[in-house]
Amino acid sequence: MKVAIAGAGIGGLTLALMLHDKGIEVDVYEATGEIRPLGVGINLLPHASKQLCDLGLEDVLAVKSIETSTLAYFNKFGQEIWREPRGRAAGYPYPQFSIHRGELQMLLLDTARARLGAARIHAGHAFKAFRQAADKVISTFTRRDGATDVEIESDLLIGADGIHSAVRRFMYPTGDEPRFSGRMLWRAVTEAEPFMDGRSMFMAGHQNQKFVAYPISEPLRRQGRSLINWIAELRVPNGDMPTTDWNRKVDKSVFNQPFANWKWDWIDIPAIIDGAEAVYEFPLVDRDPLPRWTFERVTLLGDAAHPMYPIGSNGSAQAILDARYLADCLTSEPDLLYALREYEAERLPRTAGIVLRNRMNGPEQVMQLAEERAPDGFANINDVIPQEQLEAISLRYKRLAGFDKDSLSAPRPA
Numbered sequence: 320m321k322v323a324i325a326g327a328g329i330g331g332l333t334l335a336l337m338l339h340d341k342g343i344e345v346d347v348y349e350a351t352g353e354i355r356p357l358g359v360g361i362n363l364l365p366h367a368s369k370q371l372c373d374l375g376l377e378d379v380l381a382v383k384s385i386e387t388s389t390l391a392y393f394n395k396f397g398q399e400i401w402r403e404p405r406g407r408a409a410g411y412p413y414p415q416f417s418i419h420r421g422e423l424q425m426l427l428l429d430t431a432r433a434r435l436g437a438a439r440i441h442a443g444h445a446f447k448a449f450r451q452a453a454d455k456v457i458s459t460f461t462r463r464d465g466a467t468d469v470e471i472e473s474d475l476l477i478g479a480d481g482i483h484s485a486v487r488r489f490m491y492p493t494g495d496e497p498r499f500s501g502r503m504l505w506r507a508v509t510e511a512e513p514f515m516d517g518r519s520m521f522m523a524g525h526q527n528q529k530f531v532a533y534p535i536s537e538p539l540r541r542q543g544r545s546l547i548n549w550i551a552e553l554r555v556p557n558g559d560m561p562t563t564d565w566n567r568k569v570d571k572s573v574f575n576q577p578f579a580n581w582k583w584d585w586i587d588i589p590a591i592i593d594g595a596e597a598v599y600e601f602p603l604v605d606r607d608p609l610p611r612w613t614f615e616r617v618t619l620l621g622d623a624a625h626p627m628y629p630i631g632s633n634g635s636a637q638a639i640l641d642a643r644y645l646a647d648c649l650t651s652e653p654d655l656l657y658a659l660r661e662y663e664a665e666r667l668p669r670t671a672g673i674v675l676r677n678r679m680n681g682p683e684q685v686m687q688l689a690e691e692r693a694p695d696g697f698a699n700i701n702d703v704i705p706q707e708q709l710e711a712i713s714l715r716y717k718r719l720a721g722f723d724k725d726s727l728s729a730p731r732p733a
Contacts, residue, residue, distance in 0.1 A: 320343050320344065320474050320475070320649070320655070321343075321344045321345070321346075321472075321473045321474050321475075322338055322343055322344065322345045322346075322473060322474065322475045322476075322477060322649075323345075323346055323348065323456070323458055323471050323473035323475070323476050323477070324345060324346070324347045324348065324476075324477045324479055325348050325446040325458070325460075325476065325477065325478050325479060325480045325484075325485070325486050326347075326348075326349065326350075326478065326479035326480030326481060326484075326621075326623065327347050327348075327349035327354055327424075327428065327440060327442070328424065328479060328480075328481055328621065328622075328638075329361075329420070329423060329424055329427060329621070329635050329638055329639065330479045330620050330621030330622070330623075330635075330638030330639065330641060330642055331347055331349075331477070331479030331480070331620070331621070332347065332424070332427035332428055332430075332431050333370070333371070333374075333427060333638070333639050333642040334477060334479060334620060334641075334642035334645060334646060335347050335431050335435060335439075336374050336427065336430060336431055336434065336435075337370075337374070337642055337643060337646035338646055338649070339431075339434055339435050340374065340646075341646060341649075341650045343646075343649065343650070345435065345439065346439050346440075346441060346471070346473075347431065347435075347439065347440050347441065348441045348444040348446065348458075348460055348471070349440070349441065349442045349443070349444065350443075350444065350445035350446070350463070350480065350485070351442060351443070351463075352442055352443040352463040352464075353442060354424070354425075354428055354440075354442055355421070356419070356420075356421025356422060356424060356425045357420070357421050357424075358419070358420030358421050358424075359419065359420060359506045359507065359508055359548050359550075359599075360417060360418065360419055360420065360508065360533065360535040360548025361417075361418065361419075361420045361423065361632070361634075361635050362387065362415060362416070362417050362520070362533070362632035362635075362636075363380075363384075363415065363416040363417075363418065363423075363635065363636065363639075364415055364632055364633070364636045364720070364722045365406055365411040365412075365413040365414065365415055365722055365727055366413075366636060366640060366720075366721050366722040366726070366727050367635065367636035367639040367640065368380070368406075368413050368414055368415065368416050369412075369413040369727065370639050370640070370642070370643050371639070372413060374430075376426065376430065377414075379426060380416050380418065380423075380426070381414070381416075381537070382537060382538075383418055383422055383426070383536075383537060383538070384416035384417060384418035384535070384537055385416070385417040385418070385518050385533070385534045385535055385536065385537055385540060386406060386407065386414045386415070386416060386518060386537075387405045387406055387414075387415040387416065387417050387518055387519070387520055387533065388404065388405060388406070388408045388516060388518040388519055389402060389403070389404055389405055389408065389515065389516065389518070389519035389520070390402070390403055390405050390519070390520050390521070390522075391403075391515070391519060391520075391521045391522075392521070392522050392523070392683070392685050392686050393521060393522070393523040393524075393686075394523070394524070394525070394686065394689045394690065394693070394696065394697075395523065395524050395525060395528065395581070395690070396583075396696045397523065397581070397583030397584075397585070397586070398696055398697060398700070399700065400685050400686060400689050400700050400704070400709075401685050401700070401709045401713070403713060405520075410724065411724065411727060412727070413727070417520065417533050417534060417535045417548070418535050419508070419535050419536070419546075419548070420635075423635075428440065441460075442463075443462055443463030443464060444460040444461070444462060444463070444469070445460060445461045445462075445463065445485065446458065446459075446460055446478070446480060446485040446486055446489070447459040447460060447461050447468060447485070448489055449476055449486075449489065449617055451614075451615050451616055451617070454474070454616075455472050455473065455474065455616075456472070456473050456474070456475060456476045456616045456617060457470055457471070457472055458470070458471045458472075458473065458476050459471075474616065474655060475616050475617070475618075475649075475655060475659070476616065476617045476618075477617075477618060477619070477620055477645070478490075478617070478618070478619045478620065478623045478624075479619075479620040479621050479623055479638070480623050481621070481622045481623060482497070482604070482606070482622045482623075482626040484619065484622070484623035486617070486619065486623060487609075487619055487623050487624075490614060490617075490619075491609065495606060495607075495609070496606075497560065497602075497604040497605070497606055497626075498604060498605055498606055498607060499559070499560040499602055499603070499604050500602075500603040500604065500605075500628065500678075501554055501555060501603075502526075502527070502552055502553065502554050502555065502602075502603040503552070503553055503555050503574070503600060503601070503602055503603065504550055504551070504552050504600070504601045504602070504603055504629075505550070505551045505552075505569065505573070505574050505598050505599070505600055505601075506548075506549070506550050506551075506598070506599050506601060507548075507549060507592075507595035507596075507597060507598040507599065508535070508546055508547060508548050508549070508595065509546075509547045509549065509591050509592075509594040509595045510539065510544060510545070510546050510547070510594065511544070511545055511547055511590070511591055511594055512544070512545065513534065513540065513543070513544070513545040514532070514545070514547075514585060514586045515585065517534060517540050517545060518534065518540070519533070520532065520533030520534075521533070521586070522683060522686065523581065523588075523686075524552075524686060524690075525686050525687050525689070525690035526554075526680060526683075526686070526687045526690070527553065527554040528552070528553055528554070528577055528578075529550075529551075529552040529683075529686070530549065530550070530551050530552070530578060530581065530588055531549060531550040531552075532547050532548065532549040532550075532586075532588075532591065533547070533548055534546060534547055534548070535547075535548045547591055549591055549592070549595075550629075551574055551575075551578060551592065552603065553574055553577060560602065560604075566599055566600075566601065567599065567600045568597055568598065568599055568600075569598055569599070569600045570598075571592055571593065571595070571598055573600070575589065575592050575593075578592060603628055603629075604626070604628075605626050605627050605628050605674055605677070605678070606625075606626045606674075607674075608625065608667070608670075608671035608674055608675070609624070609667070611663065611667070612624050612663050612666075612667055613659045613660060613662070613663045615656060615659075616655065616656065616659070618645075618659045618662065618663060620638060620641045620642065620645065621635075621637070621638030621641055621642075622634065622638065624641065624666075624667070624670065625637065625667075625670035625671065625673070625674055626674075627670070627673055627674045627677050628674075628677040628678065628681075630677040630680060630681040630682075630683055631673070631677060631681040631682050631683070631716055631720060633673055633677070633681075633720050636720070636722075637670050637673060637720070640666070640721065641662075641666050641670075644662055644665055644666055645659075645662045645666075648661050648662045669719075669721070672719055673719060673720055676716065676719055681716050682712055682713055682716040682717075684712060685704065685709055685712055685713075688703075688704050689703055689704060692704065
């Protein structure tokens with residue numbers, strides 16, 4: 320079997336490592352000419368970190384990443400709504416890691432080059448088209464160096480090329496536009512004093528104004544400092560899809576004024592914003608779930624298949640879970656077409672549910688409930704939201720996303 324993967328992001332590289340681990344020949348084709356450590360922070364929930372640990376990456380992740388201990392939600396006055404332990408602190412057998420996205424991608428890339436061979440990673444190859452002939456897929460890639468297009472023959476093609484997936488666009492050329500939430504994100508990292516215990520993440524505010532922060536550097540934590548990944552989110556007035564670059568560097572004055580008074584005894588949010596060297600603007604978008612991902616020997620994975628709001632730390636996690644289930648299907652089922660359909664039958668409805676639940680704020684709905692029921696603050700959160708409702712919201716989302724303890728401890732299907 321020979322598999323071609325379009326996209327050398329987290330999902331594509333993880334799949335390549337898993338397939339190689341199972342003795343499957345795999346090549347990865349990346350549109351950019353140079354794969355660089357871009358982006359800001361991400362969280363690897365226990366169900367995702369388990370898969371990377373199984374690939375032998377736990378030790379190096381532990382050196383680079385923060386092992387997250389706590390997740391806490393606060394209202395716009397800094398009053399605590401809900402707090403829960405995370406990862407091993409919550410009794411999981413695997414950690415929750417917080418890491419710079421670029422660092423994780425480069426770790427996966429270096430590992431893939433070492434295990435698969437550097438010649439198996441093809442930078443500067445942008446997907447253009449595919450056709451299927453008999454029992455093969457013929458994929459056309461445009462080379463960034465300006466040479467003629469190249470055709471690659473494989474048994475399968477996996478589109479793992481992100482939210483702007485060219486493979487998905489080839490499958491669905493019309494009627495599949497990004498769906499804008501009416502909210503914008505501003506993302507950055509800031510080196511600062513640690514907050515809380517130095518290993519916690521928090522979210523404050525509500526649906527229309529939110530701030531998220533968590534540390535992402537274990538080496539800096541050991542020095543008594545913190546590299547804080549943060550996201551500021553606001554609803555924009557007109558609600559139209561922005562036409563500018565989706566990774567545009569902006570001045571802090573574009574968004575910082577609404578957060579000017581968010582300085583509490585445990586955190587100084589204006590100082591965190593002010594301390595960032597560069598801030599990047601993103602629209603909060605997803606796409607409607609597709610009716611199908613798989614067309615005979617071609618299928619989708621990760622953000623190419625199910626782009627979702629970055630709520631609940633599930634974007635990269637679900638890409639990694641896609642990779643695990645697809646790799647298992649391809650090695651347990653001799654009929655490759657059936658294996659791809661089985662993968663789709665399992666993963667499409669699960670991820671569609673997360674896309675739709677994230678539109679309802681996922682586990683962050685506790686902040687919206689607090690805002691709606693107690694816009695002027697509260698003396699006791701349980702007078703506003705009963706404790707059992709807080710617990711139910713948290714557990715329901717964990718079950719949906721597959722990282723409740725029962726799901727994580729269940730044996731992998733044969």
